[in-house]
Amino acid sequence: MKIAPPSEIKLTQILPSVPILLMGSGPVPVPKEVAAANSLVVSHLGETMKQIVSRLQIMAQYVFQTSSQKIFGIAGPSSAAMEMAVTSLLWPGKKVLVLNLGTFSARFSELAKGVGAEVTEIFPDGHNPIWALDVKRALEQNHYDVLTLVQGETSCGIKNIELEKIVRLAKTYGVKTIVDAVCTLSTMPLPMDEWEIDIVVVGGQKGLSAIPGFAMVAFSEETFEYVSKREALMPHWCLDPRRAHRFWSMGEYHYTAPVPGVLAMHEALRLICNETLEKRFERHLFCSTTLQKCLQVMGLELYTPEKFRLNSVLAIKNPNKVVTKDLIYYMIKQHGLEISGAFGLDIIRIGQMGEQCRLENIRRALVAVGAGYNHFGVHLNVEEAVSEFDLIAERHSALTLFAHLPL
């Protein structure tokens, strides 16, 4: 049977003429420089690519705050980066302690079980992060080869505020650490070398404001050497860091690199370097805390206590059990803006990562959330929240405008 070509299929039939503003848990909007780079294809091997990769790695060293040269890009999602990290350090007979805050922390357990490692999990007490004291207790009771944790658990908006303490503690017990910084890298401090983290994984589509489907893993030099010497076979060919090293450090063929993703990441990192991490952290903190304040003025309640609230993805209690799927659909249709629901929790989530952290985007999100809930019968103080926002934004722009003037 012959299959005829389908007729009249165009992207413009389904994509809106003005792009939806992505204010959910990722992917996030990308700067025009990233979008432009992502539309190019150059050869995946040769002198030009070698230079692109070398510059990308120098910029990545700054963003990860590591002098390690073992930073590899991956043609795949952040989960593939997690998989490269896990499968490099774990195989049958190895033991891993997984700090399980929710969906993404738990993914480490699934990955580790997949390669036959023995998995032990620590869960938080209620809406808390995992405390170093509980980790210490676990490390005293058993020997582990690896400990995994997320810096920010996107699924419930909780930040592991004792991360530094925990990774330092693991070091004293000779345990290697894998940190998921998928939604947090470049939005808040995570100095890999200073905190002595062994592996950090990140995806493109969140804090970095690059594209989905291109991730990165940074191995400390010592950890890469350890992996290089392992005798157990690597379960994955594409996700073998020793093979990735050939391309990322020597410009040799591993697999055909996702060229547009590499170029997009180059641009995303360049913009971060231009902005500087300090200023970027400040921008994220300011935008997220402004949004938090205005949401509360509006009458909404945040899911996570302030002390360990993840600023990168805000979890907000869903009042009156509104059907969040319908709320989100309404906001897309009426306001051209998308936020996220959740994995089983009665919350909505608003992202504050990369390009989402622009005052005009926050204002639009506030208005859309307020109008959305209003439509579904939850009456919030939208006007008051927006006035509060305008006041904060005005003061902020006056401050930035006059910051260079002497007192």
Ligand SMILES: Cc1ncc(COP(=O)(O)O)c(C=O)c1O
């Ligand atoms: C903290 C965290 N880790 C891992 C992932 C998985 O990312 P991906 O969907 O790119 O595999 C996500 C995605 O939302 C995340 O937020």
